[in-house]
Amino acid sequence: MSEQLLEMSKIVKKFPGVYALKGVDFSLKKGEVHALLGENGAGKSTLMKVLGGIYVLDEGSITINNKKVHINNVNEAKKNGVSIIHQEIVLVPYLTIAENIFLGREPLKKNGFIDMDTMSRQAQQFIDDFDLGLNAKTIISDLTVAQQQMIEIIKAVSFNSDIIVMDEPTSSLTDKEVNFLFKTIQQLKKQKAGIVYISHRMNELFEITDRITVMRDGEYIGTVNTNETNNNELISMMVGRDLDKLYERTYMEKTGEKVLEVKNLSRKGVIDDVNFTLEKGEILGFSGLVGAGRSEVMKCIFGIDAFDSGEIYVGNEKVTIKVPNDAIAKGIAYVPENRKEEGLFLIKPVDYNISIKILNEFIKLFKVDKSYEDAQSEKYIRELAIKTPNKEQIVSNLSGGNQQKVLFSRWLATKPNILILDEPTRGVDVGAKSEIYSIMNELVKEGVSIIMISSELPEIINMSDRVAVMYKGSIQKVLEKEDMNQEKIMYYATGGN
């Protein structure tokens, strides 16, 4: 039996009005990878923030290496050998990689000034160990999201901590980088470090973890050995009931009716000669690595970015789209990837967020038809089963899945024929995921055509009629339903043809 490294027992954390953690137990052994699993809002991140000194616990105790510890701030957590890779990327955008890795613990020269040379050299060493091919003096904002995520990982590992918490470390990584991360984790295990691994990607848990602890609504549900459990058991522990199936899809008869056709779309340095058609009542998946230009294509179609050349046809009519309102007028709706930055008005209530694109339907000069707005908001809250106490609730108080549904509602209210969804289930828990799939299925049945960008291959394969695989700004291949599998998609996504 390996040694106990960390023991968190009966942890309670209250926020004004809510119990975020209701007496949670968690333990970690040396050389173990222990997963924390649960829907969004289950309290996983909160528990780890208590361990990392971001939050201070209200009740309970933390024991590290058989010694009871009190962690009141970030530095005390570090002293006790805890380092955390946070879910959101927390790097300073205008500082260099080296400056970020050593932020708060810069090496000093004898005269008290920062020792730049040592700092750059050591940072470069870390980067080279990971074979990232980056210069330590590069400014963070010049990196891709995936690269930034790798820097977060390097930063956490560089502390030589006993306990490393990884909160969704792979959410924006490509397969190659995920492989690197897993190799690093194996290395850390050999060095007897303990790793807490938080992820929504089930297959990763089975690949890398030893034990899995499930949380729900701030409570401890149970701990299982990874090799003695399966997907269904975990999901039912997470949602508290059996989820009969995740994906729901009714395929429609092919009519061959084109609702959208894009010809020779190019934007210098971003997308290059993109051609595709979208047929009525289908879901066209868009797959590809991060940075392949998927969102960029959609932003051109929706009038957010200008394109250099190309033509867009809606139905059989050639259209000019210069601003988003041109696209909306043609029945196109776009639910963006980053719902917090590009989508929601977080500090505004649910009804405000739902009705913002249909104001012209109920505001005439000075006359506001409040009852129409209320009816619309309530309709979507009901139809999409948005879990909110009422329509006046501030959106930032909702869980990720419900926020996403609010954003869906906004665009459904515009009654689109063509719905573009950019990573519709990113950062959304299993329960909400399955609901979103079922909403998509209903829409398709009603004759709406959907373009779905997704980095999750199972999602692409199970939900799409066809999938367009992009590589370096071009569509490499469009695969039909019967040709779709993970290997084929990855093959084209990495430039094969």
Add this chain to the structure above:
Amino acid sequence: MSNLSYETKNDHIFLKMGNAVLQYLKENKGILIGLVVLCIFISIMNPDFLTTNNLMNVLRQTSTNMYLAIAMTMVIILGGIDLSVGSIIAVTGVATTMLIAVAGFPIWLAVVIGILVGMLFGAFNGYVSATTIIPPFIITLATMNIARGAAYVISDGKPVRVMDDSFNVIGSGYIGPVPMQVIYLIVFLIIAYLIMNKTRLGRHMYAVGGNSEAAKFSGINIKKVKLFAYTFSGFMAGVAGVVLSARMFSGQPTAGDMAELDAIAAVVLGGTSMTGGRGKIGGTVIGALIIGVLSNGLNLLGVSSFWQYVVKGVVILVAVYADVFRKK
């Protein structure tokens, strides 16, 4: 042998300095060109501009603004703003001169206490900004009024005269051809440069302004960083207040009116981002010089002070727009 290694090390340092200068020129290319063009234009229109005497004058006139702008750069880099510095000039000037003229304090002690008064206002700004969620714009807007009011209250609204040459020399003295004010400026510039580029404190200011969440997660003491920057800003305003009052033989409750806005203009012209996280002291120096050269030049060309405001406003807009455009 040891001689040889000494020389190679020396080369290394020169090489490093050369690189640093090149880097500086490259980073500030846009506004440097602007400054040079401005100087050429003015010296063609009026050859008196390029005399040593006048150039020293420009430096001297610019130095007060630079005192403020140096510290303002730090405050803006960490994501704040300090509107109170103009009023702090008045209150420190009045306090210092009153201590000498009314209370009979020795000059050195009055100067020290005067500067301390400035630091106290700055520390108050820093403390409130670090411990509450009141935006710094509002905090310093409040202290701007409080400090200005205090200057009027303690002086009863009248200038406080100090007819003492050993006080006056603090503001009007020269070392060789170089005004004392410029000497102080060089010292403060070196200190500020070292803080921003060589110390943890400086690095942490960039971190707090660039992403305060990341700063917090890295265990940086954000309160300490804020407290320092605002206190330093109060200190520099205190220095400006003392120097100005010494130069004018009097503490004036109206001194430093709108000086904070000139300082902010210099910072922004120098390429520092108003949203924090990005900027350089070196850029601010050029920004302040542009403002200084502009008003000196317009004076030489006989443009009325009414029109000077209009010209200054247009130059700020055009320069910042050109800079943003270039970086895009």
